[in-house]
Ligand SMILES: [Ca+2]
Ligand SMILES: [Ca+2]
């Protein structure tokens with residue numbers, strides 16, 4: 001029996017090719033989930049970094065402007081402020097107060113107003129909610145009807161309280177805080193075919209949000225601003241006593 005058949009044939013037999021393909025298949029099959037989970041981990045890390053950048057920009061904005069920015073509800077990256085409401089004879093007879101409030105409590109991050117890049121690593125704008133009082137501005141005018149001259153502007157103060165709740169589940173039997181001034185949410189990869197009730201809680205435009213570790217049905221990343229963090233920055237910036 002000759003043992004040098006292979007070298008003389010100068011190529012691979014079909015059986016050899018099949019074995020090689022099976023081995024390559026097994027190797028790739030083992031490798032791909034690892035690679036894709038590494039890519040996902042990197043996206044999550046980048047998104048966390050981006051959320052922190054947005055959070056810092058919000059603190060900077062409030063130090064410069066006296067209030068948090070309003071959520072964007074028109075998808076142009078610009079904060080949306082409702083028409084001012086004028087009240088006569090407040091704070092004193094003959095004067096008037098003009099109150100500027102956010103158009104909505106929940107929308108997306110006003111990235112153009114803040115001067116940050118628009119989207120997270122999943123190409124989505126971040127969800128952003130603000131307790132109304134932290135987005136308000138009150139202007140006092142010397143005459144009624146918002147007439148005369150602007151005498152003063154005022155914003156939230158050290159006794160202002162947040163009303164946004166961060167829960168550990170949609171049922172909200174436990175909450176991490178019930179007084180957040182603002183909440184920022186990345187919806188993550190949103191790979192699930194049906195959103196879990198926990199994820200649905202982050203997109204239903206109310207004042208409750210859910211934050212917990214990554215699970216097979218929850219990939220959202222949530223951070224919030226406590227009033228105290230905000231007060232601290234405002235005091236440091238000389239905007240609050
Ligand atoms: Ca807008
Ligand atoms: Ca999600």
Ligand SMILES: [Ca+2]
Nearest residue numbers: 201202206208
């Ligand atoms: Ca909710």
